[in-house]
Amino acid sequence: MKLRPALVLLFALSAGCVYAQSAADLGAGPKPRKAATWPLEPTAEQAQAAQLSARFLTRFHYDAQPLDDAMSARIYKAYLKMLDGDKVFFTQADMDKFAPLKTKFDDAIWNSDLSAPFAVFNLYVQRAVQRMTYARSLLKDGFDLSRDESYDVDRKDAAWPKDKAAADDLWRKRTKNDWLRLKLAGKDDADIRKTLDKRYSGYIDRIRQINSADAFQTFMNAYAESTDPHTDYLGPEAAANFDIAMSLSLQGIGAQLQSRDDYTMIVKLIAGGPAMKSHKLKPGDRIVAVGQGDKGAMVDVVGWRIDDVTALIRGKKGTVVRLEVLPADVGPDGKHELLTLVRDKINLEDAAASKKVIEIKDGGVTRKIGVIDLPSFYSDFGARSAGDKDFRSTTRDVAKLIAELKQEGVQGIVVDLRNNGGGSLAEADSMTGLFIDKGPVVQVRGSHGEVQVQGDDDAGLSWSGPLAVLVNRGTASASEIFSAAIQDYHRGLVIGEPTFGKGTVQTLVDLDKFASGDSEKPQLGELKMTIQEFFRINGGSTQLKGVTPDIGFPKNGDEKDFGESTYDNALPWTQIPPADYEPVANLSAYLPQLLKQHDQRAAQSPAWKLMLDELAQYKKMRDMTSISLNLATREAERKQQEQMQAAFRARHVAIDGSDAALPEAGSNLDDGLNPNERSIKSELKEEKDAKNAKDPQLEETAHILFDAIGMIKADPKLASEVLPYGGKFSPRALASVSTPAPSASSPAH
Template sequence: MRVKYGFLCMFLAIAPSAYALEGTSPPILAPLQQQAQAAILSSQFLARFHYKPVPLDDALSAKIMDRFIKSLDPDRALFAQADIDKFMADSTKIDDAINHEDLRIPFSIFNTYEQRVVDRMTYARSLLKQNFDFNVQEEYSLQRDKEPWPQSDAESNELWRKRVKSDWLRLKLAGKADDAIRTTLDKRYQNSLERAYKYKSDDVFQMFMDAYTKSLDPHTDYFGAAASAEFDISMKLSLVGIGAVLQERDDYTTIRELVPGGPAQSSGKLAVGDRITGVGQGESGAIKEVVGTRLDEIVQMIRGAKGSVVRLDILPADAGPDGKHNIISLVRDKISLDKQAAKKTVLSVKADGVTRKIGVITLPAFYEDFEARRRGDKDYRSASRDVAKLLAELKQDKVDGVLVDLRNNGGGSLSEAIDLTGLFVGKGPVVQQRDAGGKVEVESDDLSAPAWTGPVGVLINRGSASASEIFAAAIQDYGRGVIVGEPSFGKGSVQTVVNLDQVAHNSKPKFGELKLTVAQFFRVNGGTTQLRGVTPDIGLPGLSDPKSFGESSYDNALPWTEVKPAKYVPSANMAPLLPQLQGRHDARVQSDQDFQRFVEDVAELKVQREKRAISLNETQRRNEMAAQAKRVKSREQINDGVDNGEDDGLQANERSLSADIAMEKARKNAKDVLLKEAAAIVADEADLQSGGLKATAQRSGSTDGK
């Protein structure tokens, strides 16, 4: 599963500045020759080397067309049925378009999409001049992905009338006055309208190739140059820049966060909330104004070679639009993205008068600096190396058990998953791979002895995928520890990255990279994590919706299957301990008010998630709000990460920066009831094992189960 980070990027959200666009049409975008060449080269690789090759024919063409349209208008709120009829006339011609290096069909669809965005946003803004009647009984559909496309302009207008009315009512219920509501919504729709004028040819091609690759399987991807660079950064946890997290806000590129120790923070010349209005290269290069420039383009201007100088034109946070600007110079340096690195904490768990120390290792991703490793750098960064250091520190802390928190860890390096398993299991098979030809290879770790031999727990959720599932499955199959949480994502496929420019012997980047599925993972017990994921030994409630998130939510996921078990020797057998661990868990959470509140919140979230429509009647909505407030008031307040607060009706970039940061801080400081309970389960494991109920080793050579 490709890892995505909200923090890493300085980042690629696209939010334009405000300028007048009335009466103008968005630019007509056309494909570049190099894009057509990249498409046909990708098709050749996919047809030959994909794990389950699918011929590029009329049938696949129709799937690509359908997926491309859905990616543009998932809620069926922009295109009309007449648009869809026109598009589908070409639905079987995508294969010919790629083979003939002619991508006018998808670009024509996208140009229509841009115009529809302009049409709809212009209409939405016009509705703000009127008042709405919130006494009538009508509903707005929240989930329109299966609804019919609007048949006429009148039907489309009615849909958008209800959408604008819904946006207005949310703000009204939050206590906003009519004038403030008009201002907020007008700016919101204006921003959406302006985004249609910001797209470039590369954006269209990336979306089209996403539709193509995702029509084969959920995890085959195409990376343009920008996407490829971000993926590399996510794997090595470093980049060269100034060390600032940037965000588009109020038409300015705004500093949201300064990375500790980075050039921006060390200079003492920048603060959170400062706005970048210009960027210059070197000590004397001309400063280019960047107000209104796409954020990803500004990011690329600020990044550069280590030791080089970048100059920034800064409008201070406390200055008005006409305030005094400051010109500052910063020397670019390597920035370590330590927020995504492994870290440890120690939790004290008290039970029956005994306090046990549980070391928690939180691992957000299986990262590895491939480039540094290839060039022989002895200090290259990797997840398993960092965890090995943390385990040594936890030994010094004399912890009674270790809990590895893999929640929302979407995977990463396969070799790191194997090496991390070795830290707890030692030498032996970790995972099996079967390629397109049916050949099965066993991947093993060669660490002579594990770095940690004490009690182990692994905490997973629906967001734990790929490498996380390999590690959790190996710990489970070896009987090495207890798996706690909710069933994992279910990604059991293997991808490899092909640099298309290297294949074509291009001297400069033109074609991008292709990440294609080439094999499937299997556990050492012979089963696969594909589709079903890893089933925890002790289940905990989760916030995710399995219907919309996880491998089983994809319509073209590979099926579950199995191969012969590998020859491995389990470290132990956890089975005798599990009934007692489950019993202790059940008894503990029954009397844990925080845990029971979390269970209630999860149940309420599920109810809200399954609503397909929302009332636009003010009295009914206020009654619903009152009932929700009564429910919250009836119990002691707890910040458990589930938002039970009042809806302010605002989008993230519509709040003040301080309010946005405060909300993020509140989420970070939420009481983690699941982590607390998982640590208690590992403490129970330590107690039971030390009390003579140690898991008995099974040394019978080959085995096929836990």
């Protein structure tokens, strides 16, 4: 799945964007960068990285295209979209000045002269400061809230403001809408003025922290993503964070951080990490200084960028870091505390595979269904190549979870791949081997047309009973490989929404290995480049089309803005001859009956009907492209929303019998605040509420397996058709289906 560009844009910075997404101490990394000097200028290393990237992209990319004037025009369009996609900073007058650059970005890269793209970036920063300064100036006098006017919230197809006067009017409306949102949430004018002034001044402070590396990262991603949607340039820090996301491990103190006002604030402590074990840190604590070792000088980090603070805190296992902390429960002038921590290896369990058991009751019968939740396909390649016998991998973790679910007596398993954006192709291949005996899993075609078949060569499987794979639009890449293989083998039911449609394979190119010059440690970053396309074993591609479920659930409407088909430069769908494989079962033998039972249950289910109604309301709200700036009109609209939310809440209580697991009344309404303006306590509660919320789609998927198990138990002939390998593994499978006692473990892959 596509990585979001490591772009330091105005609203990302202002919203408390955590550069180290999973944790603050993401392994060893570069030292904090020096303060930016203006205007921003490219470095010689950046020019070298750009030229090296171009050589790889024009020669080794799966769909290699020349870096010429035509590509330059595409880069130009992508670059401006990254900087100002909503067309609120630049004006048409600015665009007229930029127009000659449309065919110059190729020359900038080949000639190692990045002054042109940097000039665009510098003007972006200048315009952003100007717009925010103007927004602040409007707060003194407030707004006429009785005036009938509207603001277009969806500006992706809008024209650029003609000139400064038009831009000022646009920002007047944007600022007025910010004011209105807080007004509707119950704030008085003094609080609104204070909140917005603090917000906009914070924007300006963060804009001024943007540096040369940010400008280069943005420009290079504009080029990389102009070749295809999934090619990216990763600067040194982004590359380090990508490695951690793949390995699910890091070396540091085990704390997730966010930027709040001028402070670096602790949001969450990672279980088993030094921060949690110290019993001296808690969410809401603010880090004001960092020192290295037992005697290193304390460096004041108030007002620093979060990634620069991260660079000081993280480090090698066994080393010492000292933190000066302002506790959560004291004011800015409160007493500071000093603590010493020894860095250690941290496992990011929140991003790892996990399990639970759902009990489905129907007609006086209760059956246990195991659920394996898999956020990504990860693998610690470094530990594996170093010979670490305990290296972390998706397949190993899932095999362990299957064994535990067997011990708990589950009779079917759901693999939940919703919002799993992919990861390691090899892990998708090997994890499929946990559910089939042996055989091909995926076909991979290179840029010259050569096709390789990859698969499971080890005999035996970890689970041979009823299986379902739950997917949605966010299921992409490696997740689609696994889902497609399970579907092609008829090994299990694929249930949910059509998937993302990413059918390409990327590799990481370490540009430092190809660096020239006298620099001892150039740190040019990495290129995540598309080099192959993968195909299902039936010969079709998941590219563009994704995987179509056997049993479909309602779409949420995101397909219009999210998915491979939304990219202008996505590769087309193609197909190749099928691999040599045979389905291991025939799920068509009971699929029509399962569909019928699902439809009947959904039509009668209050929970399913409520989900559909909430989904319809969500679609209605997200499809709004324009909003009124009249207070009376907005108050009437909010009252309707309050009534609808209250009705939804009452229906939830009627279904669940309690409101204990529901968010507080009114909490789903807009409070007018940005994420970093809410308290850590409320943020954590919202996260907890979301985790504890009812999940009708997962419950229904488990119920479909419940139906399948009942049909298998009632008809041995059907069991021989729908269980894998014509019943070859049926003694183990039927043991888990017919009795809650643990079954014999089958060989782990």
